[in-house]
Amino acid sequence: MYAKLKQKGIHHVCLRVPDLHVAANFYRNAFDAELVAEWGAEGKEDHAFILDLGTGDYLEIFGSPEPFALGKWQHVAIWTDNMEAAFERAIANGATVASKPAISHIPTRSGQVVHMKYGFLNAPGGETVELIQDVDADAHI
Numbered sequence: 001m002y003a004k005l006k007q008k009g010i011h012h013v014c015l016r017v018p019d020l021h022v023a024a025n026f027y028r029n030a031f032d033a034e035l036v037a038e039w040g041a042e043g044k045e046d047h048a049f050i051l052d053l054g055t056g057d058y059l060e061i062f063g064s065p066e067p068f069a070l071g072k073w074q075h076v077a078i079w080t081d082n083m084e085a086a087f088e089r090a091i092a093n094g095a096t097v098a099s100k101p102a103i104s105h106i107p108t109r110s111g112q113v114v115h116m117k118y119g120f121l122n123a124p125g126g127e128t129v130e131l132i133q134d135v136d137a138d139a140h141i
Helices: 021-033 082-090
Strands: 010-016 034-039 048-052 056-065 078-079 096-107 113-122 128-134
Touching: 010 021, 021 034, 021 048, 021 056, 021 082, 082 096, 082 113, 082 128
Parallel strands: 010 056, 078 128
Antiparallel strands: 034 048, 048 056, 096 113, 113 128
């Protein structure tokens, strides 16, 4: 059920894919996304799902035979607490590996260091998904 869960921030990211149901099932099965709303007519370009990837982290998906030719996001990043399990689930649900998980210790301009494990997948709808896991400062592969 759709609910306002945040007061500020990004409401949703919109994705247009060739097969709405395949894409929605991928996010539901691979990342435990929950369906919170659906509208439009089956098989029409107004048919969409809103999936919740977290607490109000919404992904809106439309099925469309036409490629979306305007500005595009490079990728969407999804938090995980178990990179290997998340990669396995995503692959089992139709994703392919774009880059294997790696660890990075990124120094910021403020002097803080961001420690993360990350990896990229190609999802069944053609979009790129990055998985991110926080790691300790001494983490390595």
